[in-house]
Amino acid sequence: MALQSDYIGVSPDNDVHAHHAVQICIGLDRDISVQDYKAQSIHTGQCIVIFEDVPHKLFAQDDQIVVIYLEPEDRHNQQFLTALRQTRSDGINTLPLTGKELGYISQHLFTDVDIDKVWKTVNKAVGLVYSPALSSRPEDKRVRAVIDIIASQRGCAIDMAFLSSKVFLSPSRLTHLFKQEVGIPISRFIVWWRVRAAIEQLSKSATLTEAAHASGFSDLPHMSKTFKQLFGFAPSSLFKPHTIKIHSN
The missing domain is CATH 2.60.120.810 (Jelly Rolls)
Structure with a gap:
């Protein structure tokens, strides 16, 4: 991730x-x-x-x-x-x-x-205490598993039936539990990771259209509208003279 x-x-x-x-x-x-x-x-x-x-x-x-x-x-x-x-x-x-x-x-x-x-x-x-003993969130292992699946898909289409089956919960129960643990609906979290995947594609010199298709958006206008809702500006603003860097472990 x-x-x-x-x-x-x-x-x-x-x-x-x-x-x-x-x-x-x-x-x-x-x-x-x-x-x-x-x-x-x-x-x-x-x-x-x-x-x-x-x-x-x-x-x-x-x-x-x-x-x-x-x-x-x-x-x-x-x-x-x-x-x-x-x-x-x-x-x-x-x-x-x-x-x-x-x-x-x-x-x-x-x-x-x-x-x-x-x-x-x-x-x-x-003045922060940088201690490995600090607790992390979310704590629920089922929510953690779902987060890891969404992040690993890199923008691919994911539906609730697939996610809920992976953690042995009903779609409605997973929806409620995810919002409770993470603070936003699971649908919005998936959208965030699609945009995240698009940014990663743009950082690798993909065109806007290529980034939209690679991250699971139906077309460029759909990605641009979603991007602006999340960041306040169009994705075209990420091109030079700006620099995007993605760091991974």
């Missing part, structure tokens, strides 16, 4: 959106602002964390930014995110990183790609 995806480049204009990933935004030129449409507040700083499924809009147009997207159900991310939730509210927060620390993070993301050093830098700056 992929650990994360990263974006570096000029911030595209964006509409209000929400996605099932924790987002860390770093302004390379100056402070950026994020409006929280759930709490009706605006946060400004050079490094801002947006927890999953929070409707928001980023104000950093024409500025160079780094954005890190972290899937909260990924085992490799849970240690860091559990610690972060212990010190920050589950919405949108500024992170007190110095210019030196921000430069260090950018170096290890886009030069030698050392994810562990990135986490340790953030942890130290925010």
Whole structure:
């Protein structure tokens, strides 16, 4: 399963959106602002964390930014995110990183790609306890199995009958249990992973149409509409001079 995806480049204009990933935004030129449409507040700083499924809009147009997207159900991310939730509210927060620390993070993301050093830098700056004993979520093994199946399919068509049969639950019971454990409907989670698969294809120089077909969308307009709902801008904005990186373990 992929650990994360990263974006570096000029911030595209964006509409209000929400996605099932924790987002860390770093302004390379100056402070950026994020409006929280759930709490009706605006946060400004050079490094801002947006927890999953929070409707928001980023104000950093024409500025160079780094954005890190972290899937909260990924085992490799849970240690860091559990610690972060212990010190920050589950919405949108500024992170007190110095210019030196921000430069260090950018170096290890886009030069030698050392994810562990990135986490340790953030942890130290925010005062997090980086402990392997921290609990992870979701705890239910059946939900974990379903998440792993969805992630492994890389955008292929998946129906509820198939998923529920794999964990010996009825479709209705799996639907209820998944929403309870993960916080969003399973259908929306599958859509997230289709878009995730499309981004992975785009990072490998696929065309928009190729990425749409490879990730299970019926056509490019369908993918573009879904993409804009999740990220606030069209997928064409991901082409150069922007850079997408997908890191996997």
